[in-house]
Amino acid sequence: MSSGNNNAGTGSFLSGILRNQIFIPIAALLILAVFNFIVDPSFFKITLGHNSNGDPVLSGQLISIIDYGSELAILAIGMTLVTAASRGQDISVGAVIAISGSVVLRVLCGTNSRPDELQAPIIVAFLISCLVAMAFGAFNGALVSIFKIQPMVATLILFTAGRSIAAWINNNELPVVNDETFTYFGSYIPGIPIPTPFFIAIACFIITWLALKFTNLGLYVQSVGINEKTSRLNGLNPALIKFVTYIILGLCVAVAGFIKVSRLSTINYSVVAKDIEMDAILAVALGGNSLSGGKFNISASILGAYVIQFLTTTLYKFQVQSDALPAYKAVVVIALVILSAPVVREKITAAFRKLRSSANAESQS
Numbered sequence: 001m002s003s004g005n006n007n008a009g010t011g012s013f014l015s016g017i018l019r020n021q022i023f024i025p026i027a028a029l030l031i032l033a034v035f036n037f038i039v040d041p042s043f044f045k046i047t048l049g050h051n052s053n054g055d056p057v058l059s060g061q062l063i064s065i066i067d068y069g070s071e072l073a074i075l076a077i078g079m080t081l082v083t084a085a086s087r088g089q090d091i092s093v094g095a096v097i098a099i100s101g102s103v104v105l106r107v108l109c110g111t112n113s114r115p116d117e118l119q120a121p122i123i124v125a126f127l128i129s130c131l132v133a134m135a136f137g138a139f140n141g142a143l144v145s146i147f148k149i150q151p152m153v154a155t156l157i158l159f160t161a162g163r164s165i166a167a168w169i170n171n172n173e174l175p176v177v178n179d180e181t182f183t184y185f186g187s188y189i190p191g192i193p194i195p196t197p198f199f200i201a202i203a204c205f206i207i208t209w210l211a212l213k214f215t216n217l218g219l220y221v222q223s224v225g226i227n228e229k230t231s232r233l234n235g236l237n238p239a240l241i242k243f244v245t246y247i248i249l250g251l252c253v254a255v256a257g258f259i260k261v262s263r264l265s266t267i268n269y270s271v272v273a274k275d276i277e278m279d280a281i282l283a284v285a286l287g288g289n290s291l292s293g294g295k296f297n298i299s300a301s302i303l304g305a306y307v308i309q310f311l312t313t314t315l316y317k318f319q320v321q322s323d324a325l326p327a328y329k330a331v332v333v334i335a336l337v338i339l340s341a342p343v344v345r346e347k348i349t350a351a352f353r354k355l356r357s358s359a360n361a362e363s364q365s
Contacts, residue, residue, distance in 0.1 A: 024288045025303040032310050036317075043317060048193060058193045061313055066194075069309030070201035071256045075276065076283040076301040077208050078249030084225045085238075085245045086144050087293030088151025089281045092136075093253050095162020097273035100133040100257035102166040105175040105267055108182070113175040122182055130254040136162075137250020138243065145242035159277075167269045177265040186262030197259050201302075204255060208298055218296075221245060225293030275326060279308050282329055 036043040046060040075093055082090050107128050110119035136158060143154035158165075189196055212218040223231040224238045231238055256276075261267050285291055286307055287300030311332070315325055338344055 022288065022297070022300050022303070025286050025300055025307050028286060028307050029303070029310065032307065032314055036314060040317070043314075051188065053190065055188060055190045056193045057188050061317065063195065065306060065309045065313050066198045068197075068313075069306040070195070070197035071259050072276065072279050072283055072309055073201045073302045073305040074204050074252050074256050074259075075249075075280040076287070076305040077204060077298055078245070078252035079280045080284050080287070080289055080296050080298055080301040081221055081245040082151070082249050083281075083284050083289060083291060084293055084296040085221045086151050086242045087225055088144070089277075089284075089291070090140060090155045090246065090249055091152055091277045091281075092140060092155040092158035092162055093249070093256075093280055094273040094276045095158050095160075095166070096133055096136050096250065096253045097257040097260060097276065098163050098166035098267070098269050099136065099169070100129040100254045101261035101267050101272060102169040102269070103129040103132045104258055104261050105177065106169050108177050108179075109170075109175040113170070113173040114178070116178065118177070118179050118182075122179075122185075126254075126258050129258060130251055133254035133257065134247050134250040137246045137248075137253070140250075141243040141246030144246065145239040163269050166267075170267075174266055174268070177261075179265075182262055183265055184262070186259050186264075200255065200259065204252070205298070205302060212298065217244075222295050226295070278326065278329060279312075280305075282332065283308050286332075 043061050046058055046062055048056060049059055051057050079090065079093070082088075104125045107120045107125035108118050108122065109115050112119075140151075140155050140158065143149045143157075144151050147154075184190075185196055185200070187196065188194075220231070220236055220241050223234070223236060224241045228238045256273070260272055281291070283305035284301050286304030287297060287302075288304075289296045289301060308329075311329070312325065315328060316322075320328065
């Protein structure tokens with residue numbers, strides 16, 4: 001009898017793990033970690049060295065993951081809210097990153113594409129880029145919430161035109177910022193060996209967590225995503241809530257764009273943040289969030305973002321061509337969508353229940 005209870009307890013435990021939203025990104029992370037450990041244990045090697053200025057910096061594949069994955073984690077925060085509320089995704093985030101980054105450089109460089117001194121404080125350039133990105137987010141939000149255009153169709157406008165707008169802002173020139181302090185935001189702060197983008201991502205997560213904890217934003221977003229008509233009957237304004245989520249995503253895009261241009265102190269309009277919208281959407285899906293809206297988990301999306309960067313770094317490590325990366329990620333998207341489908345989860349849960357029942361029957365006999 002005791003063995004039967006143990007089997008039942010084990011089955012319930014496994015079933016509970018499978019139903020937990022965080023299971024998918026953790027499982028994916030473990031699979032990638034084990035694969036890399038078996039194929040090349042040096043993947044996990046971290047070394048302490050010095051940069052060109054003599055400051056201590058950590059380097060290694062894992063450091064690269066938390067460095068470049070932080071941009072994606074910031075985007076995943078906004079994309080999760082947009083997905084949950086509007087039941088669709090914003091595919092223009094890469095183009096708007098180009099726009100916001102171009103604005104930063106325009107403000108810092110002024111009319112001279114290669115000034116000897118900054119033409120404005122860095123904080124001013126950042127705040128202006130935030131306003132611009134939020135304005136474009138509001139544009140997308142208006143198309144979705146007011147004009148009822150499907151999110152991917154609505155954001156296709158900026159996806160198509162955004163990079164041309166970014167180039168127009170700087171008269172098709174490639175501005176270069178020569179101020180060293182500007183590079184700190186995309187690399188390392190002197191004396192701190194951990195990449196600055198990681199700390200920026202932590203700050204964004206904390207701010208979002210506080211906002212969701214001490215306001216009803218999360219509840220409203222989930223309510224609208226689950227059933228828009230019911231939420232309206234309960235006194236909510238679905239259009240306003242969707243609109244707000246797109247503005248929040250615009251703010252996240254501005255932060256990611258600021259980090260992007262800080263890394264190189266310049267911009268390449270056609271290449272910067274290319275295909276990052278796919279990674280952001282994949283991070284949301286990998287976090288166990290339904291791409292059809294409703295309940296969401298910001299922490300799971302952020303973990304999903306780092307897993308996506310883990311996957312990207314692994315593929316680069318094994319010399320997969322950059323042009324082939326989207327194909328590999330597309331396979332992951334298909335697998336995640338299938339696994340997250342209610343019918344598939346129900347069948348997996350039913351299979352575990354059947355195994356548990358069989359185990360109980362055998363133990364009792």
